[in-house]
Structures are given as C-alpha cells and as structure tokens.
Amino acid sequence: MLSLSALRDGEKAVIVSINTHGRLKRRLLDMGIVPGTEVTLVRRAPIGDPIEFYVLGYRLGLRKKDAENILCEQGSSVRE
Amino acid sequence: MYVNNRNNEFVFALAGNPNSGKTTLFNELTGSHYEVGNWAGVTVERREGVCKYVYHKHESRLDTHEHTSVHKHGEIHNHIRIIDLPGIYSLSPYSAEEIITRDYIMKEKPDLILNIVDATNLERNLYLTTQLAHMGIPMVVALNMMDAVEKSGGKIDRDKLEEMLGVRVVPISAGKGTGIQDLVTESLEIASSGKLCGVNVTFPDDIEKAVSEIIREEKTSRMCAVKLVEGENWIEPSEETKKIVSGLRSKYDDISTLLASRRFLYIRRIVKTVLTGMDDHLDEMTDNLDSLAAHKYLGIPLFILLMFVIFQITFGPFGTMLSDGVDYLINGVFSSFVGRLLEFFGAGEFSRGLVLDGIISGVGGVVTFFPQIMLLFLFLSFLEDSGYMARTAFIMDKLFVKIGLSGKSFVPLLMGFGCTVPAAMAARTLDSEKDRRLTVLLTPFMSCGAKMPVYVAIAGAVFAEKAGYVIFGLYMLGILLAIISGVIFSKTILKGEAPPFILELPQYRMPTLKSTFHHMWEKVKDFLVRAGTVLLAASIIIYLLQNLTFGLQVTNDETKSIIGVIGKFISPVFAPCGFGSPEAAISLISGFVAKEAVVSTMSILYGASDLSALQATLASQLTPLAGLSFLVFVLLYVPCIAAVTAIRSELKSVKLTVFSIVYQVCIAWLMSFLVYNIGSLFV
Numbered sequence: 142m143l144s145l146s147a148l149r150d151g152e153k154a155v156i157v158s159i160n161t162h163g164r165l166k167r168r169l170l171d172m173g174i175v176p177g178t179e180v181t182l183v184r185r186a187p188i189g190d191p192i193e194f195y196v197l198g199y200r201l202g203l204r205k206k207d208a209e210n211i212l213c214e215q216g217s218s219v220r221e
Numbered sequence: 222m223y224v225n226n227r228n229n230e231f232v233f234a235l236a237g238n239p240n241s242g243k244t245t246l247f248n249e250l251t252g253s254h255y256e257v258g259n260w261a262g263v264t265v266e267r268r269e270g271v272c273k274y275v276y277h278k279h280e281s282r283l284d285t286h287e288h289t290s291v292h293k294h295g296e297i298h299n300h301i302r303i304i305d306l307p308g309i310y311s312l313s314p315y316s317a318e319e320i321i322t323r324d325y326i327m328k329e330k331p332d333l334i335l336n337i338v339d340a341t342n343l344e345r346n347l348y349l350t351t352q353l354a355h356m357g358i359p360m361v362v363a364l365n366m367m368d369a370v371e372k373s374g375g376k377i378d379r380d381k382l383e384e385m386l387g388v389r390v391v392p393i394s395a396g397k398g399t400g401i402q403d404l405v406t407e408s409l410e411i412a413s414s415g416k417l418c419g420v421n422v423t424f425p426d427d428i429e430k431a432v433s434e435i436i437r438e439e440k441t442s443r444m445c446a447v448k449l450v451e452g453e454n455w456i457e458p459s460e461e462t463k464k465i466v467s468g469l470r471s472k473y474d475d476i477s478t479l480l481a482s483r484r485f486l487y488i489r490r491i492v493k494t495v496l497t498g499m500d501d502h503l504d505e506m507t508d509n510l511d512s513l514a515a516h517k518y519l520g521i522p523l524f525i526l527l528m529f530v531i532f533q534i535t536f537g538p539f540g541t542m543l544s545d546g547v548d549y550l551i552n553g554v555f556s557s558f559v560g561r562l563l564e565f566f567g568a569g570e571f572s573r574g575l576v577l578d579g580i581i582s583g584v585g586g587v588v589t590f591f592p593q594i595m596l597l598f599l600f601l602s603f604l605e606d607s608g609y610m611a612r613t614a615f616i617m618d619k620l621f622v623k624i625g626l627s628g629k630s631f632v633p634l635l636m637g638f639g640c641t642v643p644a645a646m647a648a649r650t651l652d653s654e655k656d657r658r659l660t661v662l663l664t665p666f667m668s669c670g671a672k673m674p675v676y677v678a679i680a681g682a683v684f685a686e687k688a689g690y691v692i693f694g695l696y697m698l699g700i701l702l703a704i705i706s707g708v709i710f711s712k713t714i715l716k717g718e719a720p721p722f723i724l725e726l727p728q729y730r731m732p733t734l735k736s737t738f739h740h741m742w743e744k745v746k747d748f749l750v751r752a753g754t755v756l757l758a759a760s761i762i763i764y765l766l767q768n769l770t771f772g773l774q775v776t777n778d779e780t781k782s783i784i785g786v787i788g789k790f791i792s793p794v795f796a797p798c799g800f801g802s803p804e805a806a807i808s809l810i811s812g813f814v815a816k817e818a819v820v821s822t823m824s825i826l827y828g829a830s831d832l833s834a835l836q837a838t839l840a841s842q843l844t845p846l847a848g849l850s851f852l853v854f855v856l857l858y859v860p861c862i863a864a865v866t867a868i869r870s871e872l873k874s875v876k877l878t879v880f881s882i883v884y885q886v887c888i889a890w891l892m893s894f895l896v897y898n899i900g901s902l903f904v
C-alpha cells in the first residue's frame with residue numbers, strides 16, 4: 142500500500158482508505174474518493190503541488206499533503 | 222389527475238453538480254441571459270424566472286406550449302416558476318454558495334426537483350441523484366449534454382436508467398436547446414401527480430432498519446434520516462433517535478465511508494448497464510492542452526505570456542485605434558451635429574452648454590473607451606468559457622498558499638480585472654470563511670475595467686507613446702500590493718490554516734464565436750447602461766455644480782461655483798501627492814460613484830470637447846510625475862459604491878468593510894505620496 146501522492150505520473154491505483162476527518166473527508170467521499178475507486182495520477186502542477194488525478198471520468202486537483210492521507214494499491218481494480 | 226400546488230403555479234428547482242449546465246437550461250427555459258461558464262462555481266446565488274412554456278389542462282392531460290404561440294380560445298394558461306441554484310456535489314454543503322442550494326431544497330420545498338445530470342460524467346453526477354431522490358420531493362432527471370455524448374459515440378439506455386434509478390429521465394441538450402419541451406411536459410406530469418421516487422440504493426439491513434425507525438420517529442424524509450445516522454443533524458434529533466443512532470455507531474466505526482461506497486457501487490452497476498460506446502479514457506484534447514497549460518515549468522510563464530498578449534491587444538495600437546475612431550464619431554461628428562441641431566431650434570446658451578459640454582462631453586468622454594473595454598471583456602469571456610480558469614487556480618495554488626490564500630482565490634481575483642462586483646461574489650466558492658474574506662479584501666487591488674478609461678486618457682496625455690508601459694506597470698503594482706497586503710492580512714487580522722484544495726478541472730470546450738460574443742455583450746451591457754444612467758446623471762450634476770454658485774446663480778467664474786469652492790477646500794489634501802488642483806480632487810470624488818466618472822468629470826471641468834483636447838489640457842496641467850502619482854491613486858483608492866456594497870455583503874461585517882475603505886484610501890495616498898516625492902528626487 143502507498144499514498145496517492147507517491148504514484149508516478151500516469152500510474153493507476155485503487156483506493157483503499159481515506160485517513161482524514163471532518164469536512165475534508167466528507168467532501169472527498171462525495172466526490173467519489175471511496176475505497177474501491179480507481180484513480181490515475183495525471184500530472185503535477187508547478188513545484189509538484191497540487192496533483193491532478195483522473196477519477197470516475199473527471200479530473201480532480203488535490204494538494205500533495207491531502208493526497209498523502211489517501212492510501213491506495215497499485216494496479217487497476219477488477220471492477221465488478 | 223390535477224394540480225395540488227399553490228395558486229396554480231408550479232415551482233421547479235434546478236439542482237445538479239457544478240458545471241452540469243443548470244444555468245444554460247435556466248436561460249433556455251426562461252429566456253434570460255445569466256452568466257454561464259466552463260468551470261465549477263459560476264452561479265453563486267439563487268435566481269428565479271418564469272418558464273416560457275405555459276400549460277393548461279386539456280381534458281385529462283396537461284398541455285404545454287410556448288407562451289408566445291397562439292392560444293386556443295378560452296383556455297387559461299398557467300405558469301411555471303424556475304429556480305436556478307448554485308451547483309452542489311452532494312447534500313452536505315462545503316462552501317457558502319452550496320449552502321444556499323441545500324437550504325433552498327430542504328426548507329422551501331419546490332414542487333419538483335429538476336436534477337441536471339452531465340451525461341458525459343454519469344458516475345459522479347448520479348451520486349447526487351441518489352441523494353436528491355430521497356428528499357421527499359418529486360424529481361425528474363434531465364440528462365444534459367447529450368450532444369457531447371453522441372459526438373463521442375456514446376449511447377445511454379434511457380429506459381433502463383429510468384427503471385434502475387426509479388426516476389423519470391429525459392435526455393436533453395441545454396446548449397443546443399433540444400429536448401426542452403419534452404422535459405417540461407414530463408416534469409409537469411410528475412409534479413402534478415406528486416409521485417415520489419422509489420428507493421434506489423439500499424444499505425445493510427441494520428442501517429435500513431434504523432433509517433426506517435428514524436423516518437417514523439421524526440416524520441422526515443429518507444435523506445434526512447440517513448444523514449442523522451451519519452451524524453449530520455439537519456434537524457434536532459429526539460432522544461429516541463439519538464439512541465438509535467448511537468446504537469448503530471457503536472457497531473460501525475465509519476458509517477459515512479460505508480454509505481458513500483455503497484452509493485458509488487450501486488451507480489457503477491447502473492452505468493455499466495446503461496452506458497455503451499464511451500470508453501473510460503481521458504479526453505485527448507483536454508490532455509494535450511493541459512500538457513501545456515498545466516505544465517510543470519511552462520504553466521506559469523504561459524499564463525503570464527497570455528496576459529501580456531491580451532494586454533498588448535487591448536491597450537496597444539489596435540485598441541487605441543478603435544477608441545480613436547469612436548472618439549471621432551462621438552466628439553467630432555455627433556457632437557457638432559447636436560450642436561447645430563440645438564442652434565437650429567434656438568436653444569439658449571445654458572442649455573446648449575449643458576448638453577454639449579455637460580452630457581456629451583461627460584458621457585462621450587467615457588464611451589470613447591468602449592471598444593477597448595469590449596476587447597478586454599471578450600478575452601475574459603473566452604477564458605471563462607474555454608475551461609482555462611480552473612487551470613490557473615491549479616497552477617497558482619502553491620504560490621497562493623505562500624501568501625495565505627488558496628489557488629481557488631485566483632478565479633475571483635482574475636474576474637476582478639473585469640469588475641469588482643462579480644469578483645467579490647465569486648469568492649463565495651472558496652472553502653473557508655477566512656479565505657473568502659481575504660479574497661474579498663484583495664479584489665479592489667485588481668484594476669477593474671472601469672478604471673481603464675482613466676489610465677488611457679491620462680497616461681496617453683502625459684506619457685504619449687510610452688503610455689502602454691505605464692498602464693502595464695499600474696496593473697502590476699496593483700497585483701504586487703495585493704500580494705503584500707495578502708501576506709500582512711493573513712498574518713494579522715485573518716489568521717488561520719489554508720483549507721484543503723479540492724478542485725474539479727473541467728474538460729476544455731471550444732467556445733463558439735456566438736456564445737463568447739454573447740457572454741461579452743452581457744458584461745459590456747452593464748458598462749453601457751452605467752454610461753446611460755449613473756454617468757449621465759453625474760455629468761449633469763457636475764455641469765450644474767460647475768456653473769452655479771451656492772446662491773444658485775449662474776456663474777462663469779469657476780472659483781465662485783459650488784464645485785470650485787468644494788474643490789478648493791479638499792484639494793490641499795492631495796497637494797503633497799503632486800495633484801493639488803480642484804479639478805483633480807473633484808474628479809476623484811466623483812470616481813466614487815463610478816470609476817469612469819473620473820474621466821467624464823475632467824472632460825466637463827476642463828471644458829474639453831474631445832479626447833485630444835482633454836489630453837492637451839491634462840498635459841499642460843500635470844507633469845508626467847504628477848500624472849503617474851494621480852494614476853496610482855486612482856488604481857488604489859476605494860472602489861466605486863456598487864463594489865463597496867458588494868464587498869460589504871460578502872464580508873458580512875461592517876467593521877471589515879470600513880477597514881477596507883480606510884485601508885484603500887490610506888494606501889492610495891501613501892503610494893502616490895511616495896511615487897511623487899521619491900520620483901521628484903530623480904526627475
């Protein structure tokens with residue numbers, strides 16, 4: 142397991158857990174960052190932060206420090 | 222079946238994800254022209270309109286038709302009221318404008334929720350659908366952007382989707398205007414039957430049981446009960462409910478994650494069944510453009526280059542040439558025509574003066590800059606419609622965090638180059654109160670479009686062909702002082718953590734020429750309306766005050782006129798900054814009404830018949846250094862009254878608003894003072 146921010150550009154992963162709390166967590170869940178969702182790291186902004194992800198068919202920008210708290214498993218999911 | 226609504230009028234509320242096309246549909250339904258743009262968070266307030274389709278009872282059916290078409294005789298038609306709301310991702314609001322939407326749906330209970338779903342992004346959009354469906358309000362899903370789905374070869378099985386969701390689904394394309402009447406007809410049918418949506422997502426048995434108990438206990442909607450289980454109290458829970466909830470919470474350690482996962486799992490299953498032909502791939506055009514626009518090294522330089530090009534076209538030879546053309550038309554052709562007309566009808570000297578030297582010279586002095594303002598707004602509209610705005614927020618975030626802001630603040634601040642009023646309102650989309658207030662406090666530093674005429678007129682007069690550089694420098698000075706002020710504010714009066722940054726980056730869309738022009742026109746219209754109202758009134762008042770004494774006698778001696786006396790009284794304040802003339806002082810005061818009024822007031826006070834006459838006078842009155850100092854003051858001092866009102870309502874604090882005004886005046890005076898006095902050492 143590794144954090145979302147540790148993915149390489151273009152790498153795919155499946156979310157395992159979201160280790161944040163409160164409002165931020167609520168928001169992430171509501172935007173589709175839930176266990177089992179497939180995520181691709183698309184690119185990093187200047188100076189490496191924030192990071193653009195491709196998730197559920199749209200692009201989402203997250204700060205490195207928030208992405209660090211989301212754990213994932215490399216590879217694509219067996220989407221049932 | 223028939224209507225059980227209030228006064229035979231239906232209320233439909235548009236709800237959906239940000240950027241899904243709600244306002245586009247609203248404009249289509251009501252014939253309005255509200256702002257549409259390709260980024261999340263364009264609409265930040267609730268708007269109402271009357272649907273252009275009316276309906277009447279026809280035997281057992283409700284018939285809809287356009288209001289303008291011929292009525293069958295004797296039939297009374299009924300109206301539908303449409304409510305446009307800010308976009309939301311879920312019913313747990315995150316920023317200020319999202320609260321407006323949640324509260325409206327929860328408290329005002331429309332007759333129907335029109336859930337706009339972006340069909341190119343079903344997985345995320347349907348999440349909100351599963352929530353809205355259980356608010357206890359009839360609902361119809363408008364499957365929008367079907368044109369884009371078809372273009373990329375996708376197909377959506379509407380019947381299957383309807384069946385699986387338990388909600389009526391109508392495919393439309395708000396942008397193209399297709400499927401709209403069907404949508405209204407079907408919505409009316411659902412609204413008048415009052416039929417609620419079926420249960421869609423189901424949760425584990427014990428949670429379901431708790432939810433049912435809470436619904437019974439609180440007599441509330443399923444959604445509200447689910448939220449109570451999650452610990453989000455939309456209503457004050459009873460003791461019984463609290464017991465049920467805490468019983469459940471001891472069994473599960475993270476109910477919210479569980480429920481959200483369930484919803485997305487359910488949606489994934491639906492999307493897999495109903496959607497065919499669209500592969501789950503990044504849109505290529507967006508990817509190619511982003512590899513430049515959001516590039517690690519090139520992103521920021523490209524943005525600066527883009528701004529520079531926009532600036533060059535607007536203020537460079539091209540823009541100037543256009544303005545000179547308008548100047549010739551108004552102050553040359555039109556003015557002399559009106560002059561001859563007035564003479565022909567034998568108008569007296571005073572009324573001729575009022576029209577020619579007051580109104581035409583004042584209003585015309587500003588309308589001259591119309592082409593340049595149009596160019597500026599054309600570029601801003603293009604940026605907003607293309608999808609680039611969200612990218613600027615993305616690439617600037619790291620830098621903005623350093624000055625105590627979030628990258629999201631960049632969008633409102635960019636809008637500030639157009640007008641401070643929408644800019645201050647756009648700050649609602651920011652994620653924390655501290656960020657919002659900080660951004661609102663900084664918007665006046667972004668030089669608004671109405672200040673442009675002042676820059677061009679005065680810089681052109683005292684710096685001639687170097688005017689372009691001076692104006693560019695002014696914009697930069699505004700940005701620089703915004704940065705410094707941002708750092709100071711975030712370390713003193715507005716302390717706090719930078720909130721998290723969660724931003725959707727929409728797909729790029731090539732804006733059509735028509736829509737961009739339309740968008741620009743909506744913005745420019747404000748400027749024209751202001752010229753015809755506020756500026757007109759200000760010009761008349763200034764002319765009268767210039768030609769009347771306190772005893773209301775007509776005078777030609779300016780020192781005795783009301784304005785002369787007031788101007789002489791105030792002007793010493795500005796003397797240390799190098800522009801101690803009464804004319805300068807009066808112009809600055811009228812600039813509080815509208816920034817363009819600075820130019821119109823000067824035109825009147827100096828009796829200038831056109832732009833070149835005004836510039837000749839200014840050149841003789843102001844040294845280049847004094848001119849620069851004056852421009853710095855105009856750049857920085859209090860924004861116009863409309864902007865101050867907007868700032869006050871967004872800050873929600875009189876104290877902070879007063880602070881903002883005092884701060885702007887002080888910094889304006891101080892900077893002009895420094896420019897003039899330090900500059901004097903060198904010149």
Ligand SMILES: Nc1nc2c(ncn2[C@@H]2O[C@H](COP(=O)(O)OP(=O)(O)OP(=O)(O)O)[C@@H](O)[C@H]2O)c(=O)[nH]1
Nearest residue numbers: 240241242243244245258262263264308394395396
């Ligand atoms: N291709 C296509 N584009 C559309 C359609 N409807 C809207 N758009 C575009 O989608 C973007 C968003 O439209 P808006 O109407 O501003 O969306 P909104 O839902 O009001 O957005 P917020 O106010 O930010 O919540 C704009 O760029 C529109 O031009 C459509 O039917 N087809």
Ligand SMILES: [Mg+2]
Nearest residue numbers: 243244263264
């Ligand atoms: Mg909108």
